[in-house]
Amino acid sequence: MAIRFDGRVAIVTGAGAGLGRCHAVELAKRGAKVVVNDLGAALDGSGRSDSAAQQVVDQITDAGGQAMAHGADVSDAEQVADMVARTRDRWGRIDILVNNAGILRDKTFAKMELSDFRKVVEVHLMGTATVTHACWPIMRDQRSGRIVLTASSSGLYGNFGQSNYGAAKAAMVGLMNVLHLEGARDDIRVNTLAPTAATRMTRDLMPPEALDLLRPETITPGVLYLVSEDAPSRVILGAGAGSFAVTKIYETPGATLTGDALTPEGVAAAFDRISNPEGQQELTQAFQQTQKYARNGAEALGLKLDWGT
Template identity: 75%
Template sequence: MGEIRFGGRVAIVTGAGTGLGRSHALGLAERGAKVVVNDLGVSRDGSGASSEAAEAVVDEIRAMGGTAMAHGTDVSDEAGVKDMVAQAMDAWGRIDIVVNNAGILRDKTFAKMEMADFRKVVDVHLIGSANVAHACWPIMREQKYGRIVLTSSASGLYGNFGQSNYGAAKAAMMGLMNVLHLEGARDNIRVNTLAPTAATRMTEDLLPAEAQALLAPETITPGLLYLVSEDGPSRVILGAGAGSFSQTQVYESTGITLMDEDNTPEAVAAQFDQITDPAGHVEMTDAFSQTRKYALNAAKARGLKLEW
């Protein structure tokens, strides 16, 4: 594979004033992309606002000879997102890459969490990602090219104590990716999910100093740059951290089929080990893959021939 470049491409990177977003924006610009540096400039919990961080990254990009603009909208504000996209189109006439990275934390155990804090975290991570992707979607469809990355987390994929709001929002990225991958395929829109572990202000209280030194955001950005490249994949959850990269996949076990009077909760309990046996598990490519599997299993158990 040749060198990955982004000459002539326009990218929007949200939450790009610090940490991972900053690293992604600099990486794209270094390889030729024009970059919209989006950052509201809030604190870790989403309070306050300042344009300084975004403007500082724009200055860094321009100092290296690149092209960039800053935009300070809250990604959960649909009108603000539309304004950001309009400004990018007015300036550069296209949008090729969207990196949804903006996020906040409001950690607390579920029992103690206010629902307003649950809702705000979901609004920023999930609704914010959907807002930006939705505003860019018709542009990408018309130009028959688009690369979108959603940012998940091990907290969403595997769980983390005290992060029910963040974990729920981050798990939702997989569902959004799966559908956008299917809907975008005919227009050459590829959609992936990055699940990073990095030393940023979001994790500074959670990681020992030795780990923070290894988990620099710059160790993750190469994976992001591949995901948004012209020959990048689609529908991949890429785990990344400290230069390590891996794929997270969801599989379904072979399972069992219970018929008629044998289909009881007691039978499910008695055969639960077989239901959960990972041997022969397969990846489902869409929702109807599972529907088809179950219908064919039931037909086979009854000696019926089902064409599907």
């Protein structure tokens, strides 16, 4: 069955170019009314222009779709509130939010000014939280919503010179995990995209042959699935060059130390057992880890725990 978004209203941040532009255009092609949000800033977040967002709006409307531009700085709560209010005034609802806006200020941690660290975290993490927070009550009232956060392999796996960007992108996973739990009752599904694309952020880092393979158009199909009616929730979807994969965070069974072994030396001696991946499992709530450790400790001491119902 074809995935369509007729009657749905979507906000895509950072949609004036690259991945965001592609997400917005493809959502509109499949029937969504789209808010094209873009500050029109340079790659480092400086400057401002309305032209990028309006060009995408023109592309959508020229093709028969419906779209509006808004230049809100995603980290500015008042500007975001205005964007959300204008969206509701025009179309009455918000069904889809794709958090895509971001900047880069790359330097090694030793050479980086903390102001550059703070600014990148402010745009990526606080910007995502600010827009999501503004849309959240609307989606709760509707008893439906689809939200995508944008992470990166730099946050999941690390990348030299990107401590600020990597920290902000890794935070998306923690935000997703909690919002998934809090939104489940109201059918708000929250997922994270970890894309590798040829955009203005990456074009100088790749050979020409890779740039064509890693076009944003090869990633957007994954985003459209993540915001569809039958979307999953709490998924980290890696995407690039038409290739898709799911990242999961696992925990090893571990080892329980008691008595004289419960020392730093005991941890060192048992570290091969502690890190053995055999039997590892995915935990889906923080309290599962608490229960696991307490249960293991009780078993090692011959005790029984009653967690109740």
